[in-house]
Amino acid sequence: MTPEREQQLLDEIAALKRENELLRQKLDLVLRKLFGKSSEALDPAQLELLLRHGEVEIDNNPIENAIRPTAIGKKNWSCVSRKEVNDVKRAA
Secondary structure, eight states, rough: HHHHHHHHHHHHHHHHHHHHHHHHHHHHHHHHHSSSSGHHHHHSHHHHHHOTTTSSOOOOOOHHHHHHHHHHHHHHHHSSSSHHHHHHHOOO
């Protein structure tokens, strides 16, 4: 390999590294806006799923809203004594 060809290949590698870094910075900016986290803080499998399949929901708010009544009910019943729970079961 000639020195000129070797230098050309090294220049191409350096350009690809710069481009890769710019893409990484853009990705991190988008992820920080969406999740408040950089790409290093996210699971790579989840990140790939989000990038490859646009129909995947980014957040789970609908699910959280659906289970909220159950979670609140559990919290409300946690302070009730066992005797009161048995009385309610008998009354029902």
